[in-house]
Amino acid sequence: MERNIKVPLTEPQKAGIASFCPYNIGPGKCFPSTFYKRLNAGDRKGACEAIRWWIKDVGRDCRIRSNNCYGQVIRRDQESALACWGIDQ
Template identity: 35%
Template sequence: MAKITLPRAILVAVVSGATAFGIMQESVPILEANPLSAYQDIGGVWTICGGVTYGVKAGDVETVEGCRRRNAAAINIGLAAVDRCVTSPMPETRRAGFGLMAYNVGGSAFCKSTAVKLVNAGRPAEACAQIDRWVYVAGKDCRLKSSNCAGIVHRRAIERTLCEVGL
């Protein structure tokens, strides 16, 4: 995948030296819609707010403030997975890139990934490149237009770009 230019809000967070949490807070609204009513995502998972799936069921409705809280909690869960599984030091931008990936694929899947093995082995460039492999949803290759999930490919490009800052 080609590197992309980060959207302005994310770039501002990076340039200003924001923490991984701050970078992710700017990224989630760009990467995810923020619907106040639960819906089934392309994988059939009940989702609300900024892609939050934890405890969501059909018929759930949220307020704007409730979505802010849910999104912040999901960001913290993604970062906790990164902090638990990545043992090598990394800049906040890499932590944010991996955190966004963990936020989206789940902490368990992230922790079992080749990306984690490579970054822990001191091979961050190869670890960041692994993000490109995570472009399947419910068995569909999101690189194919007919799969109707191209947003995942764009998301992975942003995650990889953040991961590679400073390499």
């Protein structure tokens, strides 16, 4: 993962990105994603926003609790919080 990122990252940011990309959505989807493009362009806030877009599971919107995948929404929020650690400072 780190060899594909062109901007410096803190340890919490690395943890959030590692959870999101290689572990949860996979490198094949992550590396060409808007998240990675924005991150490498230096748009950290935009990259953090893009993490939260990944809330569908087999076409089901995971924001709808009856779809039984709401854990993805929680996980994206957690990953975004870590990946965005300290960007406003």
